[in-house]
Amino acid sequence: MMELVCPAGTPAALRAAVQAGAHAVYCGFADETNARNFPGLNFSREEMAAGVAHAHANGAKVLVAINTFPRAGSEDLWHRAVADAESAGADAVILADLGLLAHAAEHHPRLRRHLSVQAAAANPDAINFYAEAFGVRRVVLPRVLTVEEIAAINRDIDVETEVFVFGGLCVMAEGRCSLSSYATGRSPNMNGVCSPASHVAYAEEGDELAARLGGFTIHRTPKGAPAPYPTLCKGAFVSGDQTGHVFEDPVSLDATRLIPALAKAGVSALKIEGRQRSRAYVAEVVRSFRAAVEAQAAGRPLPEATLAKLTEGQAATTGAYAKIWR
Known part of the structure; x- marks a missing residue:
């Protein structure tokens, strides 16, 4: 077994x-x-x-x-x-x-x-x-x-x-992710944290709620809708005329x-x-x-x-x- x-x-x-x-x-x-x-x-x-x-x-x-x-x-x-x-x-x-x-x-x-x-x-x-x-x-x-x-x-x-x-x-090669350290100065490979909560902030902007990590906006959701945790590689990004999960869907x-x-x-x-x-x-x-x-x-x-x-x-x-x- x-x-x-x-x-x-x-x-x-x-x-x-x-x-x-x-x-x-x-x-x-x-x-x-x-x-x-x-x-x-x-x-x-x-x-x-x-x-x-x-x-x-x-x-x-x-x-x-x-x-x-x-x-x-x-x-x-x-x-x-x-x-x-x-x-x-x-x-x-x-x-x-x-x-x-x-x-x-x-x-x-x-x-x-x-x-x-x-x-x-x-x-x-x-x-x-x-x-x-x-x-x-x-x-x-x-x-x-x-x-x-x-x-x-x-x-x-x-x-x-x-x-x-x-x-x-995770879409990154194991042990090789630099996204979190770029945004927050703390990485899973060196510090044991990915997208740490200490660097997360939410802000109401018009009819939307913005979820940010280290100052970067990772998600925008309508008021009242569930707001996802802002993990960098699973964020919704604008690419051309489309907005979606460019790297990875949740x-x-x-x-x-x-x-x-x-x-x-x-x-x-x-x-x-x-x-x-x-x-x-x-x-x-x-x-x-x-x-x-x-x-x-x-x-x-x-x-x-x-x-x-x-x-x-x-x-x-x-x-x-x-x-x-x-």
Whole structure:
């Protein structure tokens, strides 16, 4: 059976994911060492140790995301995070930075190392380099590959692959986004924040409500209409004589129906995005995917999809897995 790797943005979400059937949960410390560094999210050191103990007591693993890129001169913060993850009993750390991978391999050789999607390793040469140089045991593949491309990669590597199957999408190459840092000075890759709330402002202008990020107007909606959060790559932009979602529509990834194909392609683990989501959201998505992976492993038909109401804009896509736009 493929491993189901589930998000835990808080201790409550971790418990909900474990109870709902997660084989593993991924989470991070409450600082800039992880790429979901938002107020009210993440774990203190004590909470991490308690979360690992709870997961292990219920047969689940904990993977700690330390997946931002260290600031020059401040490497100690990231080094401490790796050490503290091991002390807490984590089953693996999810890393992206070359220097941090080297540090972990040298100073924490018994701690299993996974390569974060932030590293954007998308071909056998890159993946084999990380495996040979740093002992990486699993790579989280970027969301730019078809199922056929994933199968081809798996034939030429000797490490596990993990792929996203549900949750938010980004049009940028993983780990390479500069939009948020351009608009706000803070980026997901360095600071762990994308389109941070501290830089969001709404203003009534005539009959419209303008949603801005870092001074840039991202959306205009009629008064009384739902106002979306101003995420840069999902904004409505004017292009020629048309106004629309030039980069990406508000839509979520849902690859439930591709689970058999992903298993055949040699994928080891399925990842659900959503560390910013509520524990109720996490529990429902995890239950649905646990039923799906069990059905696939047993050779039964997949259960009926039930997650449409939880997708962004109540719309879903298989993203690049089918890549009909190539």
